Amino acid sequence: MNALNQHHKNHTRHNNDNENNVVSRIDKLGDDILLLILSKIDSWKLLVQCRSVSKRWNNIIYQPIFLDLISLKFFPFTLYVVNRHKTFLISEHPFFQSQNPPFDLDFHPFCDHKYKLNVIGSYYDLLIYCSPTQYFRLNKQLYYYFCNPITRKYVQIEIPINYNNDGGNLKAIGCTGKLEGISSVKGEGGFKFVRIISRSYFSNDILQVFSFESGKWSTSRITLKFDLRLTSFHSYNSVTVNNKLHWLLYDSILVIDPYSNDISRYRLIELPFPPSLCTLGVCQERLRVAEFAYITGPSFVTLNVWELADYNKSTWTIVCMKVITTTIVHPIIYGPLKKRLEVTFHPYDCDVVYLETETKIVRYNLKSDTFKMVLDEWAVIYPLVNSLVVA
Structure with missing residues (x-):
């Protein structure tokens, strides 16, 4: 048994020596060559581990030119x-x-409100907020805020008052496309924000789409072969794939294409x-x-x-x-x-x-x-x- 333990120790020491020799040889390379080698790593987890090899490796990984090389592969x-x-x-x-x-949100527009803004969702690198709930009772103009927490850049859009003060019930929200100047994530198509509102049990749900290109809301009734009134949204925030919005319902997934204007914009995906x-x-x-x-x-x-x-x-x-x-x-x-x-x-x-x-x-x-x-x-x-x- 002692012989086996000694063999295992020798084997482990041999492997560690080999690893140290490899790192030592790589470390003799110039910064430019080492930067290119590290940029070929396809695992974010491994790249994070490489930061702890040495102070030099850590500094190279944090260089803007290195981050630019790997930015298309990794979005932490x-x-x-x-x-x-x-x-x-x-x-x-x-x-x-x-x-x-620790990171906080103590910057405009958050610090300009007497009451706390409410986070209601996220989309890639953006957090989505809405006006404080107290503003509903005060009959003030309400806004949505789309904020990049790293750059602290944001935009705001007005919430249509008539669908908040006359009995409208917000059921779901979603985003798609790229918000130019605010988001760093590459996307296709102009940025659109979507709301689904239920007016009453006896009427069709209302779809509202805000286009950042036109700066306007469009409103239409959701007329489908299936009845959304008979089901419930299990997810408030959408999941965006293929530039389409997806919400989980009771027994299926509702898909909406906000770039289309006809009945083909709606689809149901049955759950398995x-x-x-x-x-x-x-x-x-x-x-x-x-x-x-x-x-x-x-x-x-x-x-x-x-x-x-x-x-x-x-x-x-x-x-x-x-x-x-x-x-x-x-x-x-x-x-x-x-x-x-x-x-x-x-x-x-x-x-x-x-x-x-x-x-x-x-x-x-x-x-x-x-x-x-x-x-x-x-x-x-x-x-x-x-x-x-x-x-």
């Missing part, structure tokens, strides 16, 4: 987390990681399973749905992940089936999964999801079946993907 992921009392940023982005004190608890998201530009159910009580939970393999044919493929034991075997999630679960997909790492429960947020690796505490309290997640190179 950020969780903007909001609860009743404060906000948090859990981020892969070097800008947010370097903030000391009976109605259940589920969450809609996107990973590597493909729609994903997390299906969630209990097995014989709250001690065992199934988490199935489906991917829309063929967008045009609405063909789904199951990519992951997990049974999670919510007992003391997994103390991090023991208890919280019993009452509430929302899932946020990592936009690039298909093995990672974030579980948003009644009392905490947990990072779950589907491949290794491991959990990591992100926040030990209740909160709502708004995902962001910010470019490494800020426009």
Whole structure:
């Protein structure tokens, strides 16, 4: 046994020596050559690890020319987390990681309001806010704000008063296209903001689209072969894929193309399973749905992940089936999964999801079946993907 242990130690020492020799030889290269070598790395996780090799490597990775080289490959992921009392940023982005004190929103327009602006959504590298709820009662003009938290640039648009003060019920929102001058994310088409409003149970829902090119709202009634009044929106914020907006309904996904003006702008994608608890998201530009159910009580939970393999044919493929034991075997999630679960997909790492429960947020690796505490309290997640190179 001692001989085996000694052999293992020698083998490990030999591997470490080889790795150190490789790093030493690479480190002798000039900055320009090392920069090009590092820019060929296709894993954001590995690139982050390379920063810890030496101070020189870290400085090269933070150079603007290097960030420009890799900006088309990487948009680091950020969780903007909001609860009743404060906000948090859990981020892969070097800008947010370097903030000391922690990042805050103490800048115009946020500091100009007596009451707090309400975050209502996110879209790529933008946070979406609306006027304080107190303004509804004061009959003041209401606005939406689209803010880039890194550059602190923002634009605002007026909310049509008639659909807020005469009984309109906002059911869903969404964005698509690129907001020039504010967003660093490349996109196709002019930026559009969409609202879906329900006036009453007996009337059709209303679709409102704001075009940043024209600076105007357009309003139309949603006339479909199916009846949205008989279903409910399980997701308030849309998921944008192929420049189209997607919302999770009770048993299907509603798709709206805001660039079209006829009936073809609407589409339904059927879900691959009976109605259940589920969450809609996107990973590597493909729609994903997390299906969630209990097995014989709250001690065992199934988490199935489906991917829309063929967008045009609405063909789904199951990519992951997990049974999670919510007992003391997994103390991090023991208890919280019993009452509430929302899932946020990592936009690039298909093995990672974030579980948003009644009392905490947990990072779950589907491949290794491991959990990591992100926040030990209740909160709502708004995902962001910010470019490494800020426009």
